[in-house]
Amino acid sequence: MFVNGATTSGELRAHNRVRLLRAVHDCGATRTRSQLTRDLHLARGTASVLVAGLVEDGLLHEEPAPEHTRGRPTQVPGPHPYGPVALAVDVREDAWELAACELGGRVTVLEVRPHDGTPQGALGSLGAAIATHGRRLGHRVIGIGVALAGPVRHGGLVDIAHLGWRAVDVPALLTAPSPGGDAAPEGLRAPVVGNDTALAALAEARRGRLQGAGVGLHLHVDFDLGGVLVVDGRPVAGAGGTGAEFGHMPLTGGDRLCPCGAVGCWGMDVGANALLRQVGLAYGGGRGREQAEHVLATSPAAVEATARALGRGIAALVNAHDPEVVTLSGHGVELWERAGQALLEAYEPGLMAIRRDRPPRIEGSALGWRGSLLGAMESVFDAFLTTEGLELWRKSHPDQGRDTPEQQSVTHSTLDG
Amino acid sequence: MFVNGATTSGELRAHNRVRLLRAVHDCGATRTRSQLTRDLHLARGTASVLVAGLVEDGLLHEEPAPEHTRGRPTQVPGPHPYGPVALAVDVREDAWELAACELGGRVTVLEVRPHDGTPQGALGSLGAAIATHGRRLGHRVIGIGVALAGPVRHGGLVDIAHLGWRAVDVPALLTAPSPGGDAAPEGLRAPVVGNDTALAALAEARRGRLQGAGVGLHLHVDFDLGGVLVVDGRPVAGAGGTGAEFGHMPLTGGDRLCPCGAVGCWGMDVGANALLRQVGLAYGGGRGREQAEHVLATSPAAVEATARALGRGIAALVNAHDPEVVTLSGHGVELWERAGQALLEAYEPGLMAIRRDRPPRIEGSALGWRGSLLGAMESVFDAFLTTEGLELWRKSHPDQGRDTPEQQSVTHSTLDG
């Protein structure tokens, strides 16, 4: 029932390797070795052996700490220059962004490209880009995480109602050889697809304002509204992976038919589509991002109406789940900044009386629109930073200790370029 | 971030002790030692040492397995006759029930008593009963779990709107010396209070129809409606412990003021109060259980209307959370049995189109009205079956290996009597 329990001496070592690497990753490679030793309650000798092993395996690289006080100077373990790299992608309705991420979370954007919203248009060019960069990074690639603006069914079938995507097999389209483009190189792992809201929540839990929260609620506002509960640092993604759809509950008393097939979904009253509808403009189909931003900037009435709908829904969710914090990303940040008062005026009366003394605080995300991309990265590292993931790396990198000159130049230049 | 990870050799042993004990508890002490050895991937020698240690500490007791095939017969580890006992209580609006539970989950009901619904009336007599039985069981008592029909704020403050309980300090009232009754004996642990819905969900996850479900939804129907998400075998109890209130979301479009202080809560349309209202009877105040049962048995129209409201709300929650199973307890079992068709007719249209192919199954609880009591027990054992919990037991039972005659008679007779 409980995860991650070592039962033999060997697993013990593996488990401590994971803990150390996880600690380095989570703090962004800022903690010194002596700090890590203290924080993880390790003996100095143990830490010594562990770090040496991880350096040997090409996972870590130590550099002198920039600041000293007294005593022998310590080192800062960070990503190995030829160490693991996660490819992360954020696929929106109108463009995609591909990035490479090192252990510790440093992100290098590799490519950004607009597309036409069709599965082939969006995923064909992306598949080729992944193949190209994947080949250049070689065995350093530990996984590919893809954030998508729609429910992701088990295995990667994606539906985006307002774009007409119905059960699109995203991993298959991404690895299929595109005409004129590269085919996916052998040995490249299959992409792991996730919902953009769930991944934004994951990033918020690891590097944003949900850090340390036992139970948090994250809402992501784009054309419509997504939301998910975060428990112990992990979004609750549902049994089939499609569980970040808090927008599809009838919380605001509407009776409009939602593209999802249900009636009165709350998400229809919050997001770019709702803003456009408020001012009488055409909406839907994943179009109108600029117009919606214009409405946000110029039409306080529409913004406040949307903020009130958001506040009413948040109150219902807070009643049900009792989160510690509520975080907003995407357009939610602007709604909160521009019409926070209107939001709170709808929020507070919707709360149960016992929650009104200390309602959970509402915060805009510190990660802005980057959350989904960062979450895609974190999902890759979550799979890697396990005993199994590290064992796989070890097997495929048997002589990482001695730096092979050819490998250096090829891989190193790519991530920095 | 991850729980339960051993980092030293000593913790390793402690961790394996917990795993073994947990396995015995979860299967109800039915697995043989050889099965446990295989299931936990232990070497036979290791299992030998572990079991011997746990027997020595007065935690386990081995008996010959009733059935053999070929080969040397094996033993079945079960609860030690003088081993740990959890006290569990279910406090409803009109009565409470106190039980003693052994490792493995065997329940012995100690006392059932009606009360008048006031904090003093309900908790005074209960506190005395706990003191009496607690004294008799002595150091065997590892904790007291209390299920209560209202939101439980951090530390044990309970609000039950329709009974007029406002921030009632339940642990304090339970341990205060009652006039003419027993005071709590020294050393008896403070009661741990939980919400009845959350505890029913916990029991369902451990011994009911949510077993093995990664994400499940549990709804408990009594006078009104409670609901909670179950993730990896644990109900998500919220930041302050009041997170099992799915009934307080406006999912059915009503505009009635709820006793909780919000408007249009879904829970007002599902439960005994709703049934009474449907047929024009007086409702509220935690009264009318028999009348409501009469309505359930004789008024199909009222039952179907309630079932439809339940179905509509479940659809919204399924949309949001994508659970694997939905389980119903309390009156929910009867609603499902008597008006399952009406429930499904409201359920299916409320689902997102992508969920209609394989909607999560809905099931009545196998535990009936016993869920909350069993959940209270499980919450006590969850705290006990940890490295810390077992260490405490070991310290307070230094000579458990040799059976002390006096201790035998006193403690043994009590649990069976």
Next chain:
DNA sequence: AGGCTTTTGTTCACGGCTAGAGCATAAACT
């Protein structure tokens, strides 16, 4: 500049733990 203090990295003997092999045990099968 030289010695002292402080903090960290390294090495190694020690005790604890599990794995696994070999042997003993106790039943069912032939």
Next chain:
DNA sequence: AGTTTATGCTCTAGCCGTGAACAAAAGCCT
């Protein structure tokens, strides 16, 4: 009664983290 089969028990080997002693590398003080 002997054989087969599965399990329990015992002991050695190998691995792991601890903690102490020692080495190293800086800042601080005189």
